[in-house]
Amino acid sequence: MQTEAYMNLFLGLAFAPLLGGIINRIKAAFAGRTGQPLLQQYYDMYKNIRKGAVYSRTTSWLFRAGPIVGLASVLIALALVPVNGSTAPLAFTGDLILFAYALGLMRFFTVLAALDTGSSFEGMGASREVFFSALAEPALLLGLATVARRAGTLSLSELLAATSVTSPELVLVLAALGIVFLCENARIPFDDPNTHLELTMIHEVMVLDHSGPDFAFIQYGAALKVWVLGSVIVGLILPVAGGKFLLLNSAALLGCMFMLAVIVGIIESTMARLRLLRVPQLLVAAGALSLFAFILSMR
Amino acid sequence: MGSVLETTMMLLILSDMALLGLSRLRTCIAVASFQGMLLGVFTLLAHEQALTPRIFLIAAVSFILKGFVFPQLLRRSIREASAQNEMDPYVGYSMSVMAGMAMFGAALWLGEQLPLTLAAGMHLVIPAALTTVLTGLFLIIARKNALSQCLGFIILENGIYAIGIVSVVEISVLVEIGILLDAAVAVVVMGVAIFHINRQFDHLDTDQLDSLKG
């Protein structure tokens, strides 16, 4: 039972950085390049861990606290999401609220750490980050609520176990959550992770001044965030194979996560980054989608 | 006997019309004093069946006050103020007489409405008295000269007095005298006020007394 509960935790901790590698490979393939090795993110983090750190004279202890709190809260969020069909270690009724707010805590401290540097670029990034996430949050919660209405439960674990793609509103919810997923993880079309113009970046620009282990934590946290939100979406799609086929479920989850990464990669390589003015519209649209889904679910 | 009363009432109404129609203050005052004397006589006529010393007293007092004292006071004020004529009133003199007619009609109607039980032959009294009341009010409202307003007040008192005389017998003499004296004092006070106003403003045009507003 224990292993089952902690399975997703293990998978996430182990494979989260891999997703980034996969995405980059896909993009490279589309661009006709070889691309960086799949394990590139692991290498980067390892390198950063071994390095020392440089802190700006402007910063205070919050700058140091930012990455740690961020990583910790995304871990908590991860501990709320089970492998499909099992129960997460911290699962309880209403944990989807905690799930959303744990991500909120992560954001809060990342933003504060960015503001702590006093750099106008990082302030800009922080401003956009809070703006977009404020719009993304209702979409996320409404979507989860819709699913919850289908499943008749408020616990993520039971909720993921109970659902699979069976009804149109669930498709709408998936679309909405997909948008939220891209936005929260600062992917195209919301943000271009490997642009090199500070003015246009959102997430990357907030962490410009972090270095060494702090930066490693941030990278790891970002990768885990992808995994967490991803595994929720995947959990909604995946049919349940009952508690005892744990390995099967896990394998399925893993596979789907990789598929998700591939899809993200395809999106990133085929779409352009949206103008900042357009972003709110897309997010509001996501919210509208999930609200529509909820109304459908009241039939 | 009723015919005599009728004539007095006629005279009363006519004097009202005169007050409305005339422009020279002295003439108006003369008319007012005539009206006062008329009321004095009327007091006796109204109670000719039961002439008590009380009636005589009241009649005498009103005769003297209304007939001589008030007019005299007004004349003095005129002398001090050297204000002979009413300056152009809000309502022209001919129009005023028309209004007087209208007021008489209203008085007739109102007299019908008020259930005042009167002796025979007095049915004209109440309308006449009410006409006088309304005339007084009209003078106060429509004339600009402070003196004519004072005059209006006297006429008003006259009218009410007439009503009182015919309708109420049972008021004790003290009260009546007190009331008459009060009226007298009122006129005196107005006279003094007029004197002061004249000294302050060098005119008696109450139309220009409008600095206090809002």
Added chain:
Amino acid sequence: MLLLLLALGIIVISGCGALTVCTRPRLSSCIGAGGTVLGCAVGMIPALEVLLQGTIQSLRCAWSMPCGSFFIELDPLSAFFLLPVFLLSALAAVYGGQYLMKYKDTKRLGVAWFFYTLLVASMAMVCLARNAVLFLIAWEIMALASFFLVAFENEKAEVRRASWIYMVATHLGTACLLPMFLIFGAHAGSLDFDRFAHSLPQPLASICFILALIGFGTKAGIIPFHVWLPEAHPAAPSHVSALMSGIMIKTGIYGIVRMLAFLGMPALWWGWLVLAIGIISGVLGVLFALAQHDLKGLLAYHSVENIGIIMMGLGVGLIGWSAGVPSVAILGMAGGLLHVVNHAMFKGLLFLGAGSVFQAAHTREIDHLGGLIKKMPYTGACFLIGAVAISGLPPLNGFLSEFLIYLGSLRGAISMGADVAVPLIGAVAGLALIGGLAAACFTKAFGIVFLGEPRSQAAANAHESRPLMVAPMLLLAAGCLVAGFLGMYIVPAMSEVVSGILGFDAGHELKIAGGYLGSVTIASIALLLVVACLTLLRRFLLSGKEVGSGATWDCGYAAPSSRMQYSASSFAQPITDLFKIVLRTEKHLQLSEQYFPAAGAFKTHTQDAGFEKIYRPLFEGAKCLFARCAVLQHGSMHLYVLYIVITLLGLLVWLVR
């Protein structure tokens, strides 16, 4: 009960004492603050006792006043509101004792303390009174005392304006309460509350509900009756703003809840209405807060937002109640009420922090501050805790109440029919939006004020405030932190309170909710553990490596200056632009016309839409209209006499017609 009266006595007497020695600032401060603290400590005892045991103490004695009787009662609901009253009053008094010292040469502090104690006592009395006359008198004294406190710096024109707006608003609110109580009284046959319960037939009940909503809502600061908050809170001394925003506006919530208990079974549309008001107040409140440049103004608008959240809780509760879903009703009510206490704690904390900042840097302009956390570390840390708490983030207490409201509305939303589920899902969406925006607003407030580089000389010369001002903040911060971990004990303890309102037992439901909060606590503890581990890990990783320090990465720009930092207004600009339809922010841009760049200026300014769009036109219009009527009294005496005659004749005609 006698203990409670003793406490009030101590408080008031100390106030009078402070008044008598008002020529000696230090002494009067000591008397006033000391007396308040002592009285609050004494008063805390019976309140806790009642809250824990669920008993009801009441006292009814003769009071020679028409329709009045001195009837006070301490039931769990009252105790639940008394607790924060005494707690925050005491702490704010300690803080104020130090804070007011700045004015000791210019002001009569004794007077301020007199009104302060009066305010505290009257707030307690409002929670205790069980007779309409007593309640109203206490209510009015509360308004008057707070009015004088708001007008503390009355030589400033804007302060006078603020106090005027405040007094007018609260008085008009009272004007709605009078008929409400009297309608109750007319039907109950007495103005004692114990006769009120369920005494009204339906149409009247709805009328009374609306009247109560307006009357108490004005004090609570729900939109559109909120206009006085953003004026009064910045004007008042900080400890007073803390008290007013933390507790006094909650007396409005208390009134509404009390009336709901009397009105009994609500109609469904009541819940819709309250919920709608809550959502609107919450969203608009936080939006206007985002647009503020004045730190205390920002906090004031956040009071509107939090009142909105509380109202949402009550609305969810009402909907559940009228729809016959006990769990929703209980969770909603409990969440709303719990948020009352939580808000009292972190909003008090934040206002005290703002006060310290103001005294340290002599400005409340957010854009002139910065980098204060290095100058005033304790204040900064406390403010941060307050900021996290007010954003409703775990593991602090703000999350508990929002969690309950979420849980209640989700419960209803996933199980009930459309007429119930639609408003509830609206509540979920609203809470989510509010949460995100609040986080944005407080990252702005804290980040710009305390982080980065000082943006002005005053901010650069700031220094940590005196211990007596820091200590209350530390206590409140600790309170926010600890309460966040004790959800599973706090929530079940509220069962008596909630049952008292709803009339059916809430203990079981709340125990279950407490269980959920228990797992939240576990998660929070886990979070802290992980944080600790990671900190240790980083220390281990960094050990033996060189840890350098340099300038912030500025993209190679040669001469960075602190003025180049992102400012509060620029931080909030994307959001304020998105919602400009409601905010109507005015922008003033001055650019030099020459070819070569010269000094330019850009200013943004956000008026309160409610005030500008509703009340100002209303008042101006009435003024013009009435001014026209002055023509009726134009000084011409003839006209006046004419009026009299017309009146007379008119009446006569009316008589004989």
Added chain:
Amino acid sequence: MYYESALWLSLLIPFVLGFACNILPSARTALGAMCCCVFGTAIAGCIAIVAVFQHGTIFIASNWLFLDGLSAYHYGILLVVFCLSSVYAWAYFGEELRKGHFTRKQARLFAGLWCEACAAMTLVLFSNNLGIMWVGIEATTLITAFLICIHVSRQSMEAMWKYIVICSVGMAFAFMGTLLIAVSAKALELGPHDSLLWTVLYDNAGRLDPKLIKAAFIFLLVGYGTKAGLAPMHNWLPDAHMQAPSPVSAIFSGFLLSTAMYCIMRYMPVIEGATGSIGWCQRLMTGFGLFSIAVAAVFIVSQKNLKRFLAYSSIEHIGIISLGLGLGGLGVFAALFHTLNHSLCKTLSFFAAGRMGQILGTYDIRDMKGALRRSPVWGTGLFLSILALIGAAPFSLFMSEFLILKAAIDKQAFVIAFVFLLGLGIVFICALGYILPLSWGGPPLKKAAPAHLFQYESFLVYIPLTALLILGLWMPAPLQAVLQKAAEIIGGAAAYAPAIGLMP
């Protein structure tokens, strides 16, 4: 009996000493004599009042004069107002004497008229004979007319002229009404002596001719209403209050208006009795009350002169009293209570307004700034008294207005309650807008010489304030009994039976 002589004394002392004041050598002595006279009257009066509430109604002058619960209550208010105002007049004119704005002649005139006014109002309160009552009111008009223009100026003359003419017209109507009452009393076959005795009419109200009595009441209401300042007959009031010296304005608002209201109160039970108590005249009173409140609210918005503003507030409060009388039952009780509160409070506000005017050298609200700084004592008085006037708890006006509202709500008269609250709200908003800068505002524009305050002046401020505060928080049982008694005379024994008193 000793208290009959007390009654005579309290009537004769001011009457006689009034003339005496005119022959005194100096201004100070005249004012001093005036004060002594008033206080002497007060002593005699208090004896009489106490006697009334111990032994019941007192009759003198073969029943033409009497003192019952209602008149005793009003007489008590009159004494309070006059005592306070006399002391204040001493201070006020003392200041003017110092500045040399006040001659001996004026002082004599003032003192004399002051005492006579007191005597006249006393006569009104004492008179059982309605004719005498009318005479008394007319006398007050004529006497106070000259008090308005103690300082002769164009404005004061104008105000006085308007006052005389308008009030005289009103009085004429009142006289007409009295006559009609007498006419309708014919049915009782009374002798000349007691034809107009209130007690007689009160006892035989049922046998009076209803139609006639209605007409009579209309005349009386318009007539005495003119004197009381009920809209739309109020127009003389702002001018007179604005131009009169503050002590005079104080007694005008403090009691003259209430005297006229008292006369109307006297007539109400008779009318009700004659018309079969269908609340006919109560409807009239309600209408006039509401209209007065509305008019006051409308005009108060655009006031520039402090005393004028106070005058309009007087109109408003007279309207409130009339409204209370119109509502009947509890309303009558509340109206009587409100009479006391208003007299105390308005007297104080006029005191403070006058002294602040002397100190700041202007009555223009826009120029009066920083009252609290220029004179803490009077500033406090002005600020708090106006707060009380506009109905801020815990002052007693809040309580009486609350009771009137209760009377309205208990009668299901929601519209009336709404208009009432609306008017009060408007007045509150404007008044608060006026007094905040007035009390706290910046440095005054016109520098007036700092007035030297006498020690006792602070008592003039704090005694009424304390009284208002105490009455707002606690109504002594004796006062309650007195009010009850007086209310029963007006509203019949049914006055406010329920819901009042110590404890159920």
